[in-house]
Amino acid sequence: MRWCDDYVEWYNHIHHHSSLEGFTPEQVFTGQYVDIVQVRQAALDTAFTMHPERFSRGRPLVKLPPREVAINPIPDDAEPSIVDQGVNFPTLQRAILKAI
Known part of the structure; x- marks a missing residue:
């Protein structure tokens, strides 16, 4: 640990x-x-x-x-509920970078 x-x-x-x-x-x-x-x-x-x-x-x-980095990016043909969450792993929150 x-x-x-x-x-x-x-x-x-x-x-x-x-x-x-x-x-x-x-x-x-x-x-x-x-x-x-x-x-x-x-x-x-x-x-x-x-x-x-x-x-x-x-x-x-x-x-x-x-601007965006993903290990498991959301596919273009993903279900709307997955797209709305912004992530394809239910326990993660979406992080958006601030533009300069």
């Missing part, structure tokens, strides 16, 4: 996921990523201003996490 607790703590709060564009699940779920995006973008803007020749594709932009 202790190992599981430690692992879940690390996975949700410390590990930066590549599929979430380098953010932690906590940062994405709570909306903290919005402030982090501003800091990252400011750093990229400064680097671009100082050395534009290093950026052959133009001004770099911070990648945002996906």
